[in-house]
Amino acid sequence: MSHGNNAAEQVLRSSGVDVRKCMRCGKCTATCPAFDEMEYHPHQFVYMVEKGEIDKLAASPSIYKCLSCFACVERCPRGVEPAKLVEAVRLAVIRKQGMNHLATDAIPALLDEEMPQQALVSALRKYSK
Amino acid sequence: MQRIGVFVCHCGTNIAGTVDVVAVAKALGQEPGVVFSTEYQYMCSESGQQLMRAAIREHKLTGVVVCSCSPRMHEATFRKAAALEGVNPYMVEIANIREHVSWIHKDMAEATEKAVILGRAAIAKVHLNAPLQAGESPVTKRALVIGGGIAGIQTALDIAEAGFEVDIVEKSPTIGGKMAQLDKTFPTLDCAACILTPKMVDAAQNEKINIFAYSELESVKGYIGNFKAQIRRKARFVDETKCTGCGICTEKCPQKKVPNEFNMGLDNRRAIYIPFAQAVPKVATIDANYCTMMKTGKCGICSKVCGTGAIDYTQKDTVIEREYGAIVVATGFNPIDAKVYNEYGYMDSPDVVTSLELERLMNAAGPTNGTLLRPSDKTHPHTIVFVQCVGSRCDETDERGKPYCSKICCMYTAKHAMLIREKYPDTDVYVFYIDVRTPGKNFDEFYRRAVEQYGVHYIKGQVGKVVEQNGKLHVQASDLLANEQLHIDADLVVLATAIEPDKTARSLGTMLTASMDTNDFFTEAHPKLRPVESPTAGIFLSGVCQGPKDIPETVSQASACAAKVIGVLAKDKLTCNPCVAHSDELLCNGCSSCEKVCPYGAISYSDKEFRGPNRTTLIRRVASVNPAVCQGCGACTVACPSGAMDLKGFSNKQIMAEVDAICK
Known part of the structure; x- marks a missing residue:
């Protein structure tokens, strides 16, 4: 196969x-x-x-x-x-x-106040294990 | 003791390929009471039947077991063969070793074992079989057709042509159905009204046909040859015998804001109305939900202008009772409601229309007098997008759509596209399709003409969403062959919505005890060989109520249906099924359970005298069955708590003997 x-x-x-x-x-x-x-x-x-x-x-x-x-x-x-x-x-x-495309440590730098929580959850779901 | 013969059929390789038929015949030959056992390639063939008849003669058989296909196929064949040799046909039992064994098993040893077991069960039953005599029942020589669309009209005309009376019951104020709403018909593009209205007039003028328009079936009792139906004639508030259909009331009525259902709500009608010019019967109807007089008691203009005094605000519904020998279901279809498809913006823009709405927008008798105009601003649309398969061919888990192909959409969309390009050559027409399905005489040629001659843009792909922007409809779609996403600014979007059986079909099916599929289409007695009969005797199927079909197919099926009805009505008497229930009065405790479950009203109770101990007399309430009405469904035998109710030919003892034989 x-x-x-x-x-x-x-x-x-x-x-x-x-x-x-x-x-x-x-x-x-x-x-x-x-x-x-x-x-x-x-x-x-x-x-x-x-x-x-x-x-x-x-x-x-x-x-x-x-x-x-x-x-x-x-x-x-x-x-x-x-x-x-x-x-x-x-x-x-x-x-x-x-390896993830988004390391958890890298997240704080990406945060901005306007960003909905859901986007973060989606990003983790999408780019990491 | 019975002298039983066993006949095992090979059915070519259908059975013999999976079941060791020689071993089955040998094993069953050892059963008590079996004096002859054999196998043969095709028991149903002429030579197979001769073999059976010779064995009956030679071995003086009193009972026959045939191990073969389903009794639905050849039970009648073998019963007739046995009867020719003087054996009562109800002494023949079938062990279904094809559908129940060879077709569903792969392993030969297992299948053979099961075939032997089913054969044993049939033998055990034959031991307890008794000869039964079929009775006769008379036939009421009149048919009822439910639904007055093209299917119902055609069936009624054909039955009347053969000399039998027919009643058409139609729930709306006029017959004509969906076809009356159509503009042109594929593939010849003749005007729907021009070919339909002569048939409507024929039906109205035919002495054998009664049209009960604006009426609904209330209840049906009885059985083939002897149905009794109650028909509710809804109050029109207009005397049908006086109204001449002049239409002056419909012009003078001040209530002008009633959505016109004949034009799919695209314009308004009055509270008193005649659906369309060629309506049959051409009689006005007052819509009590909108009539000012009916609601407030003030107005009465229609009554004042009516020259014949036909208006009667106090008219009440009446219920009439009629008897029929056969019933035809011709309840037709409706398009599904497009509002569940919010991605297509049907609820957001009036310029997103369904195909049936487009029919009205293109029809000379429609709201725009046949000029194609956008509903929103009444301008001529220059770019039109057609979306195919809206709600058709969906997964069974899909909540919005139907799993089947609606069958007519490919052709009517080609027709719409062609007609628009013919009449308005400056219009760009796009058709988004999944597949173009055009099986039918001159159908594919018709579709190709739309593409090649009329330049309709057929695009393999689907529309994803439609958004209204500045008076335009922004259409986002895929072109799968080009692997592109398209963005089209359209003026009009037309949705080819799936069709579904009329909402009344489900309750009607229950009333008639006629079976339906999960989509509420009526089930035919056999998908290939008995396509216009319901499995319920005396109930026949005409048109889309049985499955999606176009007009030519509907008309063929309607005539086929009429032929089957005529076959029933032409008989003076029908042979009854002798396998009916009977009650053992000594066991009956008078509880009425059987009476309650009987779907045919065949069971009644009466007080009877019985001899008690010491020369006393007891009066007891006991059940009795009318064998002419009983259909042998067996519901009562299950409901009876005292074991008094039993079914001839399928007695509790016989069934238990079969179970015992299987479990041995």
Whole structure:
């Protein structure tokens, strides 16, 4: 079994997403507010995970550009949840390298009074283990 | 002691591929009472039946067990074969070793064992079987059609054509249904009203057809051939026999602010109204929720202007009772409510419309007299975006949508796009699709014409959101083939909303004891071979109440449905099912449990004299069953606490014997 397939299985397992439910409607990508920032778009995540192309996704800045707003999850008529795949690929990368993209120590410097608590929680969720 | 023959069917490899049929025949041959046991490739074939008949003759069989497919398939075949040899058809039992064994098991040893067990159970039952004689019941030669859309109209016309009486019950003031609201029809683009209204008139003029418009079915009792229905004729507050449909009342009524449901609420009507010019019956109706006279007692203008004195503010609902031999369900559909899709801004902008609303906006008899104008500012839209599959093809866990394809949207959207490009060539039309589904005669050609000849922009992708900005509708969408996100400033957005069965379908299904699926579509007796019959005898299905379909398909199905109804009405008598309940009066304790659970009203109670000890007489209240009304559902036998109620052909003893045989 190729490395890609193992990685794909890990992503599928940790995300709990059933990529076979996708009917290729593209509503996720139509909804995505970070479309212009992303190299691979939500519908591509679904398709590429299904094809086992985890390496390409893992190497792409897309996994950090995703806002984790979950609009694609909310709007998907098939319950596919693309953002959970983005998150799962990101987690796989963070775990493999053993380093977070956001160290807890670095947080105080980033704080500003206007920032909602939720943003901090989201950032930790998004960039660290 | 019965002399039982066992016949094990291979069903080609359907059964023999998973079940060792030779071993089954051999094992069942050892059972007590079995004097003959064999297997054959196709028991249902002519030669299979000959084999069975020869065995009945040769071995003087009194009972038959066939191990084969579901009794729904060939029980009747084998019963007939047995009857031809003088064996009572109710001495034949089927052990279903196809659907219940070979199709659901993989392991041959396991499957064979189960087949033997099911065979044993059937043998145990046959030991206790008694010959039953089927009775007869008369047929009321009149049909009831529920719903007066194109499906109901066509079914009624065809039944009437065969010479039988038909009543159409329609809940709105006119027949015509959804088709009356449509502008043009695909793929030939003929005007819906031009082809529908002649049929409406035919129905109205046909002596055999009674139209009960503005009426609802209140209750139904009985069974095939002998239904009794109560129909509520809602008060129109207008005497149908006097009103000439001149319409002067609808012009003079001062209450002008009533949302016009025929135009999907896009304009207003009066409190007294005739839904549209070609309404049948062409009679005015007073909407009591808005009529000033009805609400405050002051006004009465319609009554004053009416030349025939047809207005009657004191009119009351009346309930009539009619008898029918067969009932046709033709309750149709409605589009789902688009307001749950707030990402498309349906509730935020009047310029986001549903496809049925667009039909009215393009219809010459619609609120804009057929000129396509934006509802918000009545200007001509230059960029129009169509969104396909709104609420169709959703995951079963999706709360807003339906899991099925609504089937008609691809074609009517192609029609809308084409008509708009034809009439307003300066308009840009975009259609966002997931798949374009056009199976049907001349359907794909029609869609291709929209693309190639009329230059409609078909884009593989979906709309993510629609936001109103400065009088424009900002549409954000995906183009999957180009891997792009598109931003279009549109003037009008049209949502192809999913269709769902009419809300009345569920309660009607309960009233008729006709089964439905999880989406409230009526279930057919067999998805391929009995598509227009409900599993409930005497109930037939016409049109979208059974599943999404377009007009050509609806009309074909409506006629098919009529053919089935005629098949019932043409008979003078129907053979009853002899497997009915009966009560053992000596055991009955008069508790009424059975009477309460009987869905057919077949059970009644009466006081009877019984002999008591020492030559005394006791009066006891006991149940009795009307075998003509009983449908043999068995609910009473389960409810009976004293074991007095039993079902012929499925007695408690027989069922226990089967269970014992299985558990042995």
